[in-house]
Each structure stands twice: as structure tokens, then as C-alpha cells.
Amino acid sequence: MKRLDNIEIVKANYENTKTLVSKYYIAHKQDKFLAKNFTHESLLKDINYLVDNGLGFVAIQNNISVGYLLGYKIKTLFFNESGIYSPDFAVYYDNDYVLYRLFEEYYREMKNESITHHAITLLTPSQDDFLVQLGYGLRVMDGVRFPHKNSPTDSLVSMIKADICDYNILLNLYKEHIQYMSSSPIFLEETNPELELTDILNDNDKIVFKILYMLEVVGFSVIDKLHAPGGKYFKDSETLGIKGTHILSNFQNKQIGSRYIELLDNYCIENGYNRLAVDFESMNYLALKFWSKTFHISAKTYIKYIGK
Ligand SMILES: CC(C)(COP(=O)(O)OP(=O)(O)OC[C@H]1O[C@@H](n2cnc3c(N)ncnc32)[C@H](O)[C@@H]1OP(=O)(O)O)[C@@H](O)C(=O)NCCC(=O)NCCS
Known part of the structure; x- marks a missing residue:
């Protein structure tokens, strides 16, 4: 034609x-x-x-x-x-x-x-409207943050590096996380929490932080030193990647996650990292609210089903 x-x-x-x-x-x-x-x-x-x-x-x-x-x-x-x-x-x-x-x-x-x-x-900012007209839906968002030194507060939140000895303490938390991510509306593929947690705790490229509230472990965060999530040009050798963070549901929305980001900022500064990168499913409401508060949304990924 x-x-x-x-x-x-x-x-x-x-x-x-x-x-x-x-x-x-x-x-x-x-x-x-x-x-x-x-x-x-x-x-x-x-x-x-x-x-x-x-x-x-x-x-x-x-x-x-x-x-x-x-x-x-x-x-x-x-x-x-x-x-x-x-x-x-x-x-x-x-x-x-x-x-x-x-x-x-x-x-x-x-x-x-x-x-x-x-x-x-x-x-971002991008022309989402045009993609929506063409039948695309938003699926993943990438965030970037430049850490800065935060002064100590009297917060009751602390973080400690975990190792394989913490397996039992972390397992229930990890299970809650997998359950949350594989349920509605996110529906990520369900994985084996026992195997996955063991692999992560034994992986030298990863750090797992236990997040504590008044000395009780109420959350964890998995950090990847080598493979940060998100676009290639939003990370370098001085970027720490956040691969998964979870605060027990009873403890959510109490500023524990926010305080953890401040502590992580300090960790970055002390260890020569000048950038944090994260990605998350856009339909994960809690993640969207949480990461958008403290990270710059650098890119958005859309998906379209073409059909067979
Ligand atoms: C995302 C998560 C780690 C945030 O930790 P948190 O300790 O609950 O977060 P905070 O209390 O510090 O809240 C920070 C911001 O998140 C948002 N937020 C947290 N809980 C919320 C809720 N129930 N409803 C609406 N917004 C909420 C708010 O914007 C809040 O900022 P504000 O208090 O200034 O309004 C936690 O909710 C969680 O574990 N969710 C399930 C697992 C998950 O989605 N992990 C992230 C993907 S890997």
C-alpha cells in the first residue's frame, strides 16, 4: 500500500x-x-x-x-x-x-x-498516553537515589548484616514476602522460599540486612553489589542495587522502611557507593508509594500483548 x-x-x-x-x-x-x-x-x-x-x-x-x-x-x-x-x-x-x-x-x-x-x-518523564493508546500497560518502574549522610536519631530502627546463621529468623519473613509478591494483584511466579533464601545468604555478591525495631527482627532487605536492577545507564560500579525489601505486615506504615533507607544511605557513604537503584512492579501499591517517596523514578517499562 x-x-x-x-x-x-x-x-x-x-x-x-x-x-x-x-x-x-x-x-x-x-x-x-x-x-x-x-x-x-x-x-x-x-x-x-x-x-x-x-x-x-x-x-x-x-x-x-x-x-x-x-x-x-x-x-x-x-x-x-x-x-x-x-x-x-x-x-x-x-x-x-x-x-x-x-x-x-x-x-x-x-x-x-x-x-x-x-x-x-x-x-521519565515519558509520553505514557501514546503508549496507552497503543495498548501498552505500565508494568515496572525503576528508581534511583543519591545517598547522603544522615545524622543518628533516637529511632528504634536498626539494621544488621545477616548471614546463614540467621536463616531460621528470616525464613518466615521471606515466606511472607514471596506470598505477598505472588498473590493478587502482583502475581509474580511463586518460588521456593527455603531454597531461594539459602542461595541468597550464601551468595557473596549479595548482602542481606535484617531490619530491627526495638531489637526485634521485623524486616529484611536484599542488596546486590554487582547486578543492580533497572536500566544499564542508571548504574555503575558505585551503585548498590536493592533486590527486595519486606517489613512484616503488622509493622508496616510506621516509618520503619523510611528509617532503613536512611541507614542504608549511611552504609553507602561509608562503603564508597554513590547511588542506589531499585525496581518494582507498578501494581504493587505499597512499593509504589514507598519507593516514589525516596527515589527518583528514572524509567518506566510498559508491556503489550501482541497475540498469537
Ligand atoms: C514497601 C515497604 C517495605 C515499606 O515499608 P514501611 O515501613 O511500611 O514504610 P514507611 O512506614 O516508612 O512508609 C513510607 C511511605 O510508604 C507509604 N506507605 C507505607 N505504607 C502504606 C500504606 N499502608 N498505605 C499507603 N501508603 C503507605 C507512604 O507513602 C509512606 O510515607 P508517609 O508515611 O510519609 O506517608 C513495606 O510496606 C512492605 O514490606 N511492603 C510489602 C513488600 C513490598 O512491597 N516490598 C517492596 C517491593 S520489593
Whole structure:
């Protein structure tokens, strides 16, 4: 079908993505929340990798590249089904219509390859309305925080590093957490709490903090020193990642979690970390309220079911 808009959608290659990568870099390089690893060179490398290994299209108008959409093919993305994941840096467009045309071609190709889901991350503030019009729903939010030294208070909250000897103390808490995350409305896949907790406590790349209220353990938090959650360009070697935090339900909403973040800030400063990163399911109301209070929401991931 001949279009009147003179936009042509073609397969992405090194050449037709190059100027758009520069535009993306210029548009975001002042973003104070991006980490040091956000460089033009690294961006170009990522896009070239996607050109070679992922699915990617470029919109051309009057011989000029005006938008790109690329993504990684993932065997099980959500709901145990195949999908494509487009990180924030893999999407650039001059206007909504360009993105619409890119999506149109993208879905056609996904259908051909029987890929059922598309997940896309946009930096905030982003144009959620347009994605909602196209049938996307918000699924995951990423948060970033720059720790600062907090002075000691007379708070009754403290945190202590746990080890494998704390397994029994932590197990019920961990079970409550898994139960919470796998129930309505979140429905994350239920995992084996015993096995998972043992693995975490034995993993040298992770730290588990017991959170105490008046010397009673009422919560825990799992910290990942190497693999922080969230987008690639929001973390670096000085980032601590928060992988899961839970306060026993009887103790929630009493500022224990907030005080824990202050203590964690102090831990970061004392141990040379200058950034904390977290992600959470947007439908987790408690997490949304809690993390948005103390973290900058850096990116949002949306998902659309294309169909079989
Ligand atoms: C998220 C969680 C760790 C927060 O810890 P907490 O000790 O309850 O949090 P705080 O009491 O410090 O509250 C901090 C903010 O969270 C929000 N919040 C906490 N509980 C809330 C509730 N029941 N309803 C509405 N907002 C709530 C509020 O915005 C509150 O700020 P405010 O008191 O200034 O209004 C805790 O609620 C929890 O364990 N939830 C279940 C597991 C989970 O979702 N973990 C996070 C995902 S990994």
C-alpha cells in the first residue's frame, strides 16, 4: 500500500542508526540521573549489537533517519512467553507518528516470528498516553537515589548484616514476602522460599540486612553489589542495587522502611557507593508509594500483548 506520508520503514543497520544515536545522546547527556557509563561510544556499541542480534527498524523521511526502534529477542519475557524487550536507548523518534509507523512494522515482524509480547522502557518523564493508546500497560518502574549522610536519631530502627546463621529468623519473613509478591494483584511466579533464601545468604555478591525495631527482627532487605536492577545507564560500579525489601505486615506504615533507607544511605557513604537503584512492579501499591517517596523514578517499562 502506497502511503502519503513518505515515511519508509527499513531494517536497522549501522549507517541508518548512527545519526539517531548521536541525537539520543545529545538529548540525554545532561540528565543528572544517568551514570558515568552513559557515553556516546557505549551507546553506539549497544545499538550496533542490537542491529546484529535483535530486531530493529528505522523510519526514513526524505532520505533522513527520523526514528528507530530496536529490541532484544527474549525466549521468556512475561507470562512464560516469548517477547522483545526494547530498552530506553533503543527507542528514538521525532514525533508520535514516526513511532506509530515503527510499531506497525515491528508488530508485523513479531507476528511473523510468533513473538507474543513487547516490553519497552521509556525514560521519565515519558509520553505514557501514546503508549496507552497503543495498548501498552505500565508494568515496572525503576528508581534511583543519591545517598547522603544522615545524622543518628533516637529511632528504634536498626539494621544488621545477616548471614546463614540467621536463616531460621528470616525464613518466615521471606515466606511472607514471596506470598505477598505472588498473590493478587502482583502475581509474580511463586518460588521456593527455603531454597531461594539459602542461595541468597550464601551468595557473596549479595548482602542481606535484617531490619530491627526495638531489637526485634521485623524486616529484611536484599542488596546486590554487582547486578543492580533497572536500566544499564542508571548504574555503575558505585551503585548498590536493592533486590527486595519486606517489613512484616503488622509493622508496616510506621516509618520503619523510611528509617532503613536512611541507614542504608549511611552504609553507602561509608562503603564508597554513590547511588542506589531499585525496581518494582507498578501494581504493587505499597512499593509504589514507598519507593516514589525516596527515589527518583528514572524509567518506566510498559508491556503489550501482541497475540498469537
Ligand atoms: C514497601 C515497604 C517495605 C515499606 O515499608 P514501611 O515501613 O511500611 O514504610 P514507611 O512506614 O516508612 O512508609 C513510607 C511511605 O510508604 C507509604 N506507605 C507505607 N505504607 C502504606 C500504606 N499502608 N498505605 C499507603 N501508603 C503507605 C507512604 O507513602 C509512606 O510515607 P508517609 O508515611 O510519609 O506517608 C513495606 O510496606 C512492605 O514490606 N511492603 C510489602 C513488600 C513490598 O512491597 N516490598 C517492596 C517491593 S520489593
